[in-house]
Amino acid sequence: MSERTLYDKVWDAHTVQELPNGQTQLFVGLHMIHEVTSPQAFGMLEERGYEVAFPDRTYATTDHIVPTDDRSRPFDDEQAEKMLSALEGNVEEHGVEFFGLDSGRQGIVHIVGPELGLTQPGMTVVCGDSHTSTHGALGAVGMGIGTSQIRDVFATGCIAADKQDVRRIEVTGTLDEGVYAKDLILTIIRQLGVEGGIGYVYEYGGEAVRDLGIEGRLALCNMSIEGGARAGYVNPDEKTFEYLRGREYAPDGDDWDEAVEYWRSIASDDDAKYDDTVEIDGDAIQPMVTWGVNPGQVIGIDETVPEPAETNDPEAARKAQEHMDVSPGDSMKGVDVDVAFLGSCTNGRLSDLREAARVLEASGREADDGVRALAVPGSQTVRRKAEEEGLDEIFKHAGVQWREPGCSMCIAMNGDRIEDGELCVSSSNRNYVGRQGSENGKTVLASPATLAASVVRGEIADPREVFG
Amino acid sequence: MTDDRKAVRRVAGTGVPLRGDDIDTDQIVPARFLKEVTFDNMGKYAFYDARRDDDGSLNDHPLNVYSGNVLVVNDNFGCGSSREHAPQALMRWGVEAIVGESFAEIFADNCKSLGIPTVTLDADAVDEIQTRIEEEPETPLEVDVEKERVTVGETEYDANIGDAQKEALVEGIWDTTALMRSSLDLAKETHDELPYTDW
Ligand code: SF4
Numbered sequence: 001m002s003e004r005t006l007y008d009k010v011w012d013a014h015t016v017q018e019l020p021n022g023q024t025q026l027f028v029g030l031h032m033i034h035e036v037t038s039p040q041a042f043g044m045l046e047e048r049g050y051e052v053a054f055p056d057r058t059y060a061t062t063d064h065i066v067p068t069d070d071r072s073r074p075f076d077d078e079q080a081e082k083m084l085s086a087l088e089g090n091v092e093e094h095g096v097e098f099f100g101l102d103s104g105r106q107g108i109v110h111i112v113g114p115e116l117g118l119t120q121p122g123m124t125v126v127c128g129d130s131h132t133s134t135h136g137a138l139g140a141v142g143m144g145i146g147t148s149q150i151r152d153v154f155a156t157g158c159i160a161a162d163k164q165d166v167r168r169i170e171v172t173g174t175l176d177e178g179v180y181a182k183d184l185i186l187t188i189i190r191q192l193g194v195e196g197g198i199g200y201v202y203e204y205g206g207e208a209v210r211d212l213g214i215e216g217r218l219a220l221c222n223m224s225i226e227g228g229a230r231a232g233y234v235n236p237d238e239k240t241f242e243y244l245r246g247r248e249y250a251p252d253g254d255d256w257d258e259a260v261e262y263w264r265s266i267a268s269d270d271d272a273k274y275d276d277t278v279e280i281d282g283d284a285i286q287p288m289v290t291w292g293v294n295p296g297q298v299i300g301i302d303e304t305v306p307e308p309a310e311t312n313d314p315e316a317a318r319k320a321q322e323h324m325d326v327s328p329g330d331s332m333k334g335v336d337v338d339v340a341f342l343g344s345c346t347n348g349r350l351s352d353l354r355e356a357a358r359v360l361e362a363s364g365r366e367a368d369d370g371v372r373a374l375a376v377p378g379s380q381t382v383r384r385k386a387e388e389e390g391l392d393e394i395f396k397h398a399g400v401q402w403r404e405p406g407c408s409m410c411i412a413m414n415g416d417r418i419e420d421g422e423l424c425v426s427s428s429n430r431n432y433v434g435r436q437g438s439e440n441g442k443t444v445l446a447s448p449a450t451l452a453a454s455v456v457r458g459e460i461a462d463p464r465e466v467f468g
Numbered sequence: 469m470t471d472d473r474k475a476v477r478r479v480a481g482t483g484v485p486l487r488g489d490d491i492d493t494d495q496i497v498p499a500r501f502l503k504e505v506t507f508d509n510m511g512k513y514a515f516y517d518a519r520r521d522d523d524g525s526l527n528d529h530p531l532n533v534y535s536g537n538v539l540v541v542n543d544n545f546g547c548g549s550s551r552e553h554a555p556q557a558l559m560r561w562g563v564e565a566i567v568g569e570s571f572a573e574i575f576a577d578n579c580k581s582l583g584i585p586t587v588t589l590d591a592d593a594v595d596e597i598q599t600r601i602e603e604e605p606e607t608p609l610e611v612d613v614e615k616e617r618v619t620v621g622e623t624e625y626d627a628n629i630g631d632a633q634k635e636a637l638v639e640g641i642w643d644t645t646a647l648m649r650s651s652l653d654l655a656k657e658t659h660d661e662l663p664y665t666d667w
Pocket residue numbers: 063064108109110129131344345346406407410411428429
């Protein structure tokens with residue numbers, strides 16, 4: 001069993017009691033909700049006549065079903081309108097703060113929490129969404145939960161949880177120019193497998209992780225779940241504190257010093273004990289692109305699609321290659337691109353938009369005629385800042401559509417989707433069959449820079465060549 | 469701490485044989501029904517597509533043919549996404565227990581949190597039970613959670629149910645909301661002790 005890690009400390013500080021069913025009752029420091037998974041839980045709450053126990057620790061936004069073009073109400077999609085109205089009614093009735101469409105702060109739940117300073121080191125953060133692992137980038141323990149657990153949190157401020165093992169992932173060296181946190185996490189998932197993290201929480205550390213900015217760490221922790229780990233975190237450091245300073249919900253005044261002291265104290269001790277340790281060579285990582293239908297089916301841009309027999313699940317690999325219409329020995333570089341989706345809770349932050357814009361500018365080129373490209377900022381805050389820097393002009397000039405914030409084509413619930421057999425280079429986190437709205441569509445996961453390079457070339461391209 | 473009102477010690481009734489391995493949550497509730505804001509209608513959506521022919525008419529899917537309260541399934545039932553809509557749909561359709569070769573972990577967990585036992589038997593026994601129901605749908609079927617036993621007519625089968633699940637069901641403590649709501653004051657204490665709650 002792990003000892004003296006951040007996870008152990010946070011777990012202990014939030015333990016209310018051991019439950020008779022063998023689980024631990026864990027207090028929830030921050031509960032984020034959105035329109036898709038909360039209404040049923042509110043319904044169950046009302047069935048029992050309970051109120052929300054800790055409304056002050058609960059915050060809502062809307063992301064999955066919101067249109068990214070015409071947002072006038074009522075929405076064209078009746079069901080989407082119904083879901084958002086239901087959320088609006090519920091937050092009103094239960095006294096929960098809501099970052100709605102006209103708040104100036106609406107956005108993808110995992111972007112909004114950190115950027116408003118709601119997410120803080122040492123907290124337990126839960127949300128009815130598997131990418132809650134994202135919040136670990138600030139030294140919190142973020143866990144995705146199901147609908148009955150959302151009800152638990154509403155009614156009791158707690159979840160019933162089982163403690164996981166802790167795996168330390170030590171990333172040595174430095175990432176090359178053109179290589180990002182996204183490439184790092186895809187490398188980790190390839191190495192450990194999409195189920196490798198089951199039963200574990202991942203602690204990311206080492207030189208390459210320390211060097212990442214907070215937004216890179218958010219992308220890294222975001223995809224812990226694609227590697228099978230319910231949560232992933234980075235120990236808080238000076239960068240974390242600087243990131244939080246001055247944010248709307250971060251502590252200030254005297255509280256600030258007290259907070260920083262506490263945040264330092266909850267980081268893993270130097271002599272912490274881990275259940276497992278893995279080392280990753282950061283120097284060796286290239287820009288990564290997926291060739292299959294899960295995030296572990298991925299190669300460096302200079303590599304070729306593997307023989308199914310060389311993968312850890314040959315049968316799945318064979319099917320994936322059939323779906324993606326690629327063969328062993330093929331290069332992904334040069335494959336025709338129809339759609340590009342820049343956004344999502346993985347790579348929809350300011351630094352992601354900047355990197356993509358930088359590639360567009362460096363190439364001096366516009367989107368290839370054959371490519372339909374969308375830039376969807378992760379939140380209204382991100383959108384505003386990007387516009388202040390003129391990034392929107394770079395995108396528009398390059399022929400990339402500049403949209404309103406939401407999950408958009410990451411999950412294709414809002415009308416943004418790929419059609420038929422289109423191939424989409426996506427900065428999101430899941431390339432499952434049908435994920436982007438078309439059963440025979442193809443998704444290639446990549447970093448924003450690789451995406452931008454592919455947009456100008458009209459085919460999958462190496463961002464390092466466009467820079468060079 | 470036993471809560472008798474909620475204890476699920478045995479489920480008696482008749483069976484619904486539902487053959488096939490790897491039946492995923494997408495089949496149990498097709499994704500387009502996830503946009504509903506309550507679970508109220510989920511019962512109608514259980515196996516919605518599988519129960520219909522292309523022209524929309526009901527086919528001979530077991531849920532159209534049988535009306536029992538115990539589903540009898542094969543291997544890896546409930547795999548796929550973790551949506552709670554799946555067990556909600558089955559529960560609201562009238563399922564009170566599921567007997568099968570094996571279950572996807574999250575699905576079984578979701579069932580537990582609704583008080584639905586998921587009980588495993590070996591493949592031969594499952595096949596035998598399914599055949600028996602197909603021949604005589606009215607055969608009484610009983611799932612004894614406490615004794616880990618499934619009785620079909622006069623035949624008894626030793627079954628398996630995870631220790632944690634068994635305890636939760638038999639003691640009536642599967643409902644974590646009720647369990648934790650009863651110690652709200654303890655949660656408030658933890659809240660007050662955490663430094664960040666008053667920043
Ligand atoms: S952006 Fe995608 S992965 Fe993230 S919360 Fe939205 S749908 Fe989920």
